[in-house]
Amino acid sequence: MIGTIAAFLGRLRSHVRGATLLEFGLISPVLILTIMGIGDLAYQSYLRAVTRGVLEKAARAASVGTLNATQIDAYIEAQMAAINSKNGTTSTTKKSYYNFSRVGKPEKITTDTAPLGSYNSGDCYEDANNNGTYDTNSGATGLGGADDIVYYEVTVSMPRMFPMAKLLGWSATQTASATTMVRNQPWSNQSTPTIRCS
Numbered sequence: 001m002i003g004t005i006a007a008f009l010g011r012l013r014s015h016v017r018g019a020t021l022l023e024f025g026l027i028s029p030v031l032i033l034t035i036m037g038i039g040d041l042a043y044q045s046y047l048r049a050v051t052r053g054v055l056e057k058a059a060r061a062a063s064v065g066t067l068n069a070t071q072i073d074a075y076i077e078a079q080m081a082a083i084n085s086k087n088g089t090t091s092t093t094k095k096s097y098y099n100f101s102r103v104g105k106p107e108k109i110t111t112d113t114a115p116l117g118s119y120n121s122g123d124c125y126e127d128a129n130n131n132g133t134y135d136t137n138s139g140a141t142g143l144g145g146a147d148d149i150v151y152y153e154v155t156v157s158m159p160r161m162f163p164m165a166k167l168l169g170w171s172a173t174q175t176a177s178a179t180t181m182v183r184n185q186p187w188s189n190q191s192t193p194t195i196r197c198s
Contacts, residue, residue, distance in 0.1 A: 036162040040174070043161050047083065047176035054079040055154045055178045062143055062150065063182040069094060069142050076154060088158030095137075095151045096144025096184075098128050098193055103151055103181060107138040110195055126193035134198070147190035153179045 058075050061067045067075060073092050080090045097103050111124035119125065119134045127133075129140035143150055155177045165172060 033164055033167065036164045037168065040160055040162055040165065040170075044174050044176055047156055047158070047174070048178060050083065051080070051154050051156050051176055052178035052180075055152055056180055059150070059152050059180050059182045062184075064185050065187060072143075080154075080156060083156060083158065086158055088156055090154060090156045093151075093153040093155075094142055095139030096142060097139050097149045097151065098126075098190075100149050100181065100183075102128065102138050103149060105138060106136045107134055107193075111197065121198055124195055124197040127196045128193045130194060132196065134196075144184060145191055146184055146188040147186045148184050149181055150184060151179070151181050153177060 054076055058067065058072050058079075061075070062069075062072050072094065076092050077084075077090060080088070084090055102108070106119070107128050108126045109119055109123050110126060113120060113122040123134075125134050126138075128138040129135060131140075139151065155175060157173050157175045159172060160170070160174050
């Protein structure tokens with residue numbers, strides 16, 4: 001029995017036709033993992049491109065008053081339905097600002113008391129979102145009014161295409177986001193923010 005095994009191993013060692021199979025066995029895991037990683041990244045780029053196209057079309061329609069906030073959400077959900085049918089989820093954020101320079105910034109302080117440069121008791125500010133309190137992000141939820149700047153963000157999340165994400169330490173889901181800003185058409189006068197003092 002031992003002699004048969006030794007003879008078999010001796011023949012196997014000198015057999016050159018099996019070398020290709022052995023080399024392929026060593027290289028194939030790395031090759032397959034690389035191909036799956038490239039496919040996963042390509043699919044994420046595809047998600048981002050689709051999301052951006054849907055968002056920009058919806059934002060243009062909203063800027064001329066064709067769609068309201070509820071219709072925008074419904075339009076985006078309808079356009080993303082094919083992607084979301086694969087266990088994906090889509091979220092939409094809409095915030096309106098008085099002008100481009102205020103996007104993502106705190107409400108403007110008009111009368112500043114010491115310490116200067118930060119909001120404190122006794123300061124006056126432009127209440128851009130008309131909620132009666134000073135906010136570090138001056139955006140108002142929704143589409144705003146005439147001539148306002150609307151910031152849109154759509155995020156789509158879905159399970160990864162290949163199971164190799166865990167091997168690379170990636171999360172089980174992939175996320176793609178698209179953002180855009182559009183100025184509403186001036187169909188009426190833009191409302192000026194109220195000055196409030198604390």
